[in-house]
Amino acid sequence: xxxxxxxxxxxxHHEALKQGAVKAVLGGMAWxxxxxxxxxxxxxxxxxxxxxxxxxxxxxxxxxxxxxxxxLHVFDDASGTRHSLPASEYxxxxxxxxxxxxxxxxxxxxxxGGIAGPIVGTALLTLLSIVLALFFGVSAAIYLSEYAKDxxxxxxxxxxxxxxxxxxxIVFGLFGFAVFVLAAPVFTDTPSERSLLAIxxxxxxxxxxxxxxxxxxxxxxxxxxxxxxIITASEESLKAVPQGFREAxxxxxxxxxxxxxxxxxxxxxxxxxxxxxxxxxxxxGETAPIMFTVAVAAKDDFPWxxxxxxxxxxxxxxxxxxxxxxxxxxxxxxxxxxxxxQYGSVFVFLLMIFLFSTVSIILRNRVRSKLKW
Amino acid sequence: MVSDSPSAAVPAISIxxxxxxxxEKQVIHDVTLDIPSREITAFIGPSGxxxxxxxxxxxxxxxxxxxxxxxxxxxxxxxxxxxxxxxDLQTLRRRVxxxxxxxxxxPKSIFDNVAYGLRIHGEKDRSALEERVEYCxxxxxxxxxxxxxxxxSAFGLSGGQQQRLCIARTIATRPDIILMDEPCxxxxxxxxxxxxxxxxxxxNDYTIVIVTHNLAQASRCSDKTAFFFLGxxxxxxxxxxxxxxxxxxxxxxxxxxxxG
Ligand SMILES: Nc1ncnc2c1ncn2[C@@H]1O[C@H](COP(=O)(O)OP(=O)(O)OP(=O)(O)O)[C@@H](O)[C@H]1O
Ligand SMILES: [Mg+2]
Numbered sequence: 001x002x003x004x005x006x007x008x009x010x011x012x013h014h015e016a017l018k019q020g021a022v023k024a025v026l027g028g029m030a031w032x033x034x035x036x037x038x039x040x041x042x043x044x045x046x047x048x049x050x051x052x053x054x055x056x057x058x059x060x061x062x063x064x065x066x067x068x069x070x071x072l073h074v075f076d077d078a079s080g081t082r083h084s085l086p087a088s089e090y091x092x093x094x095x096x097x098x099x100x101x102x103x104x105x106x107x108x109x110x111x112x113g114g115i116a117g118p119i120v121g122t123a124l125l126t127l128l129s130i131v132l133a134l135f136f137g138v139s140a141a142i143y144l145s146e147y148a149k150d151x152x153x154x155x156x157x158x159x160x161x162x163x164x165x166x167x168x169x170i171v172f173g174l175f176g177f178a179v180f181v182l183a184a185p186v187f188t189d190t191p192s193e194r195s196l197l198a199i200x201x202x203x204x205x206x207x208x209x210x211x212x213x214x215x216x217x218x219x220x221x222x223x224x225x226x227x228x229x230i231i232t233a234s235e236e237s238l239k240a241v242p243q244g245f246r247e248a249x250x251x252x253x254x255x256x257x258x259x260x261x262x263x264x265x266x267x268x269x270x271x272x273x274x275x276x277x278x279x280x281x282x283x284x285g286e287t288a289p290i291m292f293t294v295a296v297a298a299k300d301d302f303p304w305x306x307x308x309x310x311x312x313x314x315x316x317x318x319x320x321x322x323x324x325x326x327x328x329x330x331x332x333x334x335x336x337x338x339x340x341x342q343y344g345s346v347f348v349f350l351l352m353i354f355l356f357s358t359v360s361i362i363l364r365n366r367v368r369s370k371l372k373w
Numbered sequence: 374m375v376s377d378s379p380s381a382a383v384p385a386i387s388i389x390x391x392x393x394x395x396x397e398k399q400v401i402h403d404v405t406l407d408i409p410s411r412e413i414t415a416f417i418g419p420s421g422x423x424x425x426x427x428x429x430x431x432x433x434x435x436x437x438x439x440x441x442x443x444x445x446x447x448x449x450x451x452x453x454x455x456x457x458x459x460x461d462l463q464t465l466r467r468r469v470x471x472x473x474x475x476x477x478x479x480p481k482s483i484f485d486n487v488a489y490g491l492r493i494h495g496e497k498d499r500s501a502l503e504e505r506v507e508y509c510x511x512x513x514x515x516x517x518x519x520x521x522x523x524x525x526s527a528f529g530l531s532g533g534q535q536q537r538l539c540i541a542r543t544i545a546t547r548p549d550i551i552l553m554d555e556p557c558x559x560x561x562x563x564x565x566x567x568x569x570x571x572x573x574x575x576x577n578d579y580t581i582v583i584v585t586h587n588l589a590q591a592s593r594c595s596d597k598t599a600f601f602f603l604g605x606x607x608x609x610x611x612x613x614x615x616x617x618x619x620x621x622x623x624x625x626x627x628x629x630x631x632x633g
Contacts, residue, residue, distance in 0.1 A: 149439060244477035248539070251434055252490035252546060253467035262489075263479060371480045 041350070048347020051340050064344055067114030069298060069319065074337050075105040084337050086112030108332050110298060110324070111341040115348060117299055121318030122349075124215060124303065125294065126284040126356065128314075129222035130276055133283075136223065137230030138265075138272060144231070145238040146260055165228035170288040176221025177292035182210040184217070215303060216314040218294025225289055226279035230272075237271025238264060267371060273364040280360060281353050287322040295323035297331075321349040383452045385410040385550050385580040386431055390446035393426060395438070400426050403446070404606045406599055413572060413581045415591035415612065418601035419627070424584045425474070427601075428552050431455075431582070432469040433462060450550070467494060470548035474555040474584075476536040478527035483510075483519050486527045486538055490546035509541040513571055533564025540571065544579070551575070553583040557590065569594045588628060592616045600624045 052061050070086035077083060078101045085093055094102065148154045183196055185208045191198035195209035211217040241264050249259040287295075296317045303316040328342045384407040393401035400423045408414045416424040429435045430448055433455060447454050455465060467490070478486050487506040488496075496502055506523070510516040515537045519530070527538055536556055543551060553572075557565040565587075572581060572594050585591050591598055592612055599609035600619075608615065608624045619625050 242477070244473060244475060245479055247434055247437070247471075248473065248477045248479070248542075249489070250437070251432055251466055251471040251473075252493060252542070253463045253465075254490075254493045255463060258493060267480060 044343065044346050044350060047339065047343035048350075051344030052347055052351075064114045065119065065348070066116050068117050068300065069110050069115060069324070070113035071110070072108040072112030072337060072341075073105060074108065076103040077101055078103075084112075088113070106335075108335070108338050108341075110327060111332060111338045115321070115324065115341070115345050117302065117319040118321040118324040118345065119348065119352065120302055121295070121320040122284055122322070122352065124313075124318060125218055125222060125290065125320055126280060128215065128219035129226065129283045130280050132219055132223035133226045133230050133279065134272075134276055137227050138234050140227075141231050141234035141238055141272075142260060142265070145235045146256070146264065161228050161231050165232070167225075168288075169225055169286050172221055172225045173289040173292050176217060176224065176289055180211055180217035180220045181213055181293055183208055184211050184220075186211065212315070213292070213294055213296075213317050214315045215294055215318055218290045218318075218320075221289045221293045222283045222286065225286065226283050229279050229282075230275055233275030234268065234272045237268035237275075240271065241267045270364050270368040270371075273360060273367060277357055277360045277364065280356050284353055284356060285322055285349075287320075287326050290320055290323060294318060295320045297323070297327045321345060321352070325349065383410075384408055384449075385451065386582070387449045387452075388427075388446070389449075391427070391430070391443065391448060392445035393423070393430060393435075394440075394442055394444050395426075396440040399444070400604050401430075402604045404601075404604075405446075406606055406609055408580065408582060409597065410580050411576060411578075412596040413576050413583060413594055414597045414599065415595035416582065416584045416599050416601060417586070417588060417591050417627070418607075420586075422601045423604040424601055425554050428471075428554055428582060428584055431550070431552055432466045432471055434466070434471065436462075467546050468548050469550045469552065470543035470546065472536070472539050472543050472551065472553040472556050474558055476532065476539050476559075478530075478535050478538050478542070480526065480528060482524050483527050483530070483538060484523040487541050487545050490542060494546060505545060506541075509545045510538075512544060512575070513537040513541040514567060515541060531564075533560045533567065536560060536564070537568065537571070540568070544575070548579065550580045550582070553581065555584050555586065557585070557587065565590065588616075588630075600627060602627070 052064060053059060054061055067086075070088060072084055072086055073090040074082070074084045077097065083093070144154065144157070148157075182194075185206055187201075187204050188207050188209070189204055191205045191207035192209045195207045198205050198207040198209070200206075211220075245263045245267065246259055249263040250256070254262070294317055296319060299317065299319050303313045303318050307313045307316055325342070325345050328338065328345065332338050334342070386408040388404055388406045388408075391401055391404045392399065404427065416428065418424055426435065430443065431450065435441045443456065447456060449455070450465065450469060453460070479489065481489070484506055487509050488502050491502055491505055496505075507516060507520075510519060515534060518534060519538075522529070527535060530538060536559075540551075540553075540556070557568055560568065569590060572583065575581060576596075583591075583595065595612045597609065598612045598615040600607045600615060600621075600623075602623055608619055608621045610619075615624060616628050619628065
């Protein structure tokens with residue numbers, strides 16, 4: 001080689017400086033995101049953890065998790081001591097000491113007691129909506145990836161699904177209200193007056209009068225919201241299953257449906273579940289779609305109390321954590337006494353989503369380990 | 374020549390003036406060929422001449438490919454035209470098994486791979502399954518290697534073992550005809566030799582059609598050879614004849630390595 005010293009640098013190495021600067025900027029961005037996330041989580045944990053956790057056994061404030069939401073009464077007694085009691089205890093106190101010994105009373109709605117109602121509501125809503133969305137979404141994805149022939153129509157369907165993913169959640173909420181709450185069909189013996197169309201079937205009526213504000217209407221709305229993500233991700237997962245598996249299965253004499261069930265779906269399942277993990281957190285967290293379709297701020301009983309069978313549960317309204325947090329933040333004046341409910345709810349909510357995600361990740365990993373790659 | 378086996382009278386597969394198109398592109402031109410029972414027939418020819426396509430017509434697996442269609446002629450398997458609308462595709466494919474060029478075991482256990490076809494066809498009895506799986510694995514000389522790890526993944530086997538597993542999976546459903554598309558193209562010489570021995574052994578019970586680029590392999594283990602070029606069948610006949618004194622100039626230059 002001639003002039004081997006060309007291999008060596010002379011003077012300042014500008015290229016290296018430039019590369020270093022690029023790396024520093026990109027790294028700074030990434031760490032910035034981490035910092036913001038840490039700030040958010042740190043703040044919530046800092047204020048929320050003391051509500052839920054206690055220094056002594058059992059280390060968790062079980063009452064906060066298992067009691068229903070109540071109105072908080074804050075008042076001075078005759079000796080000037082400040083009390084803050086949830087409605088149930090407040091009435092006992094009044095009976096014992098008399099109403100005349102209460103001074104400077106303020107009440108804070110929904111801020112006393114626990115948050116069992118919203119926890120249960122959110123759990124039910126999330127579970128139900130993910131089941132609905134997986135059922136419809138995976139079916140649609142199987143059709144799109146395994147049966148549909150590529151053509152203009154299918155391209156339109158895909159485009160529509162993609163666009164659906166961009167629709168704001170409040171629009172889904174209004175859609176759910178218009179369709180599921182007001183117009184969806186039910187079987188009923190006595191069609192309501194606002195029924196859009198009631199078809200007599202002889203023994204009963206098929207009436208388009210909606211499902212009212214109910215668990216099923218809310219779940220259906222949430223399911224619609226997460227459907228596009230589930231369909232798209234499921235279709236990708238199905239497409240990623242090697243063609244060779246399908247051909248081998250068909251060549252052994254399997255039918256198309258058998259091949260899909262035994263040789264395609266199982267291998268796409270981990271990917272499908274990954275998409276539903278993301279959707280799960282989204283369904284659990286949205287406020288707008290449930291505001292008009294299921295959520296109530298105050299409710300004295302759990303959905304199964306007074307309900308007739310599983311169908312009754314589906315027809316009941318529920319409280320939900322995101323809506324509860326919204327109510328506390330937007331409608332209740334903030335004070336030292338409401339902080340417990342506010343930060344506690346947010347903290348529990350985060351823990352819950354964390355729990356959901358962990359469970360589904362474990363589930364996914366178990367499914368994955370069953371496959372013998 | 375009088376044959377005592379009735380199936381020898383009807384060719385296992387008989388192809389008549391077959392034409393085939395992918396979309397607008399014709400890849401098989403007027404192929405007429407009889408594939409005799411209980412023999413090994415080798416398809417040879419340069420890359421892209423339509424050997425795989427023809428093979429994939431025999432079990433109609435090409436139906437899956439959009440735009441792929443037979444545009445003329447017919448294929449009869451055991452005398453039955455496989456284009457008939459009342460054909461039971463699942464049964465056809467069970468009777469005409471296929472081993473693919475790229476081995477493709479399922480990401481399941483070794484046992485489940487071999488049992489897959491049996492389960493499709495309704496075999497539920499555990500001991501019957503076990504018996505058949507063992508028989509097939511012995512047949513492909515894999516049993517001793519895998520008998521202690523039937524429950525472990527098929528993906529843990531070597532390439533050659535995986536290909537033999539795929540052959541075991543194919544013979545498990547007792548096909549009459551086995552189609553093999555370059556089964557040894559990615560194997561080392563030793564594994565190739567094992568598979569060739571296996572073919573010679575299987576020939577007693579099965580009709581085998583094998584596509585190969587390995588001319589030595591074709592001459593070693595096939596009884597009949599068909600030479601294709603650009604979608605046309607140039608010549609076919611007994612293997613020794615094709616390799617020693619073919620009628621066509623093109624065949625001669627191909628088998629002697631002058632092109633392809
Ligand atoms: N799915 C397909 N769509 C369109 N054209 C195809 C398709 N598969 C194969 N072809 C074309 O058909 C012709 C024959 O292909 P085929 O795979 O049958 O060749 P081959 O003889 O098996 O080749 P090789 O020896 O390389 O495997 C080729 O020109 C190929 O490009
Ligand atoms: Mg080929």
